[in-house]
Each structure stands twice: as structure tokens, then as C-alpha cells.
Amino acid sequence: MKFDAVIFDLDGTLVDTLEDLADAMNRVLSGEQAPVHSYATYKLLIGKGIRNLVGQALPPEKRSDETIARCYERMIADYGEHCLVKTRKYDGVAELVSGLRAAGTKLAVFSNKSDELTRRIVESLFGPGDFDVVMGAQPGLPLKPDPTVALLISARLGVAPSRIVFLGDSGIDMLTATAAGMIAVGAAWGFRTKDELVENGARAVLDHPLDLLELQR
Secondary structure, three states, rough: OOOOOOEOOOEEEEEEHHHHHHHHHHHHHOOOOOOOOOHHHHHOOOOHHHHHHHHHHOOOHHOOHHHHHHHHHHHHHHHHHHOOOEEEEEEHHHHHHHHHHOOOOOEEEEEEEEEEHHHHHHHHHOOOOOEEEEEEEOOOOOOOOOOOHHHHHHHHOOOOOHHHHEEEHHHHHHHHHHHHEEEEEOOOOOOOOHHHHHOOOOEEEEOOOHHHHHOOO
């Protein structure tokens, strides 16, 4: 597998954000007198952006536009204050990033999380020169699995899509990679199952971050 660049998903791929996201959402739900969810349930809800997470976490009878909008604002405020309480890099990720940089591979981060939160987490947990491009959700740009932003990152990196590995932990990431003409690689250490990754187009599924270095050799 030959590649010159890697685009990383953030949540469930580079960093384990599950507990901070779940804790914030559960505090919002408690404020609405709505049932809270387990971490296992949140593994299935995370990945399509925080607004979608809010809508899915609320019980069906509370999913009015007004309630979703109110809870979204509360979730953004709460998570913004607590997004780095439990969040950490997955084991092996730091070594993977340094290994890829040493090999001259260009690196980017692309998340459906807001651009501001994406940048804050990356800047807090990684070095200033680790990634060439970091992009989260921005007004006017579609979320994954639309390939628009992935292709924009490809242009900014100056690397053809066919020479880029898109590494992510969800079916949405694999669909994004395929739609952009990139190499879809699944991260089995993340929030979803190997079956989901394969069913949505993963050309390889890795059990550990450092396995990606082996693919490059």
C-alpha cells in the first residue's frame, strides 16, 4: 500500500473522546429530566457531529426542533468546558505520528466536530508541527461522508487523493474515503466494529495504530 499522506479522523481514531462527550451529553439530558445513556451506547451515536448526537440522545418525545436547539447550545457550552478532562491519545498514536513525520508523510486531521473544538483538542494533545492541515466542521461545508472537505485537504496537502490514506473508526469515514478516491483504512481500536468498517469499504482494518507504519514499508 503506497501513500504519501494520511488524513486522520479525530474521535475514536487519534484520541479517545468518548467519556468527555458522553459525560457532557448526560449532564444536558439530566437537565431535561431525560434518561442518560451508557458509554457503550454513545459509541454508536458519536461520529456525525454534535447536533446529530443531541438529536439521537434525546428520547423521541423530546426531539422537537426547539428542544434540540436548546440542548445543542447547552451541549456545546458544557463540552467546550470539559472536552479535555478525560480525553487522551490512544496508545501508539504519538509514535505513529512521529514515525510518519520522520518518513516525510504529510498529515491532516478531519473531523465532524466543530472546527474550533477540533483545533483545541489537537493543539492541546499534539505538537505544533505534527499536522499540516486540521479541519473540523465549518459553516458552508458539508459533513462526512460528503467528500468535499477531504478533497479540499488533498489540495492543500498537494497530494493526489489516490495517494492518501484516510484512517477512521467508522463506516462514515470509510464512505468518505471511498467517495474521495482515497485509501480507506479502518481503526479497530475506536468506537465501531470491524464489520462496520469492512461493510463500508475499508481496504484494510488495523488493530493498533503502529500497524499503519507496516503498511507503508
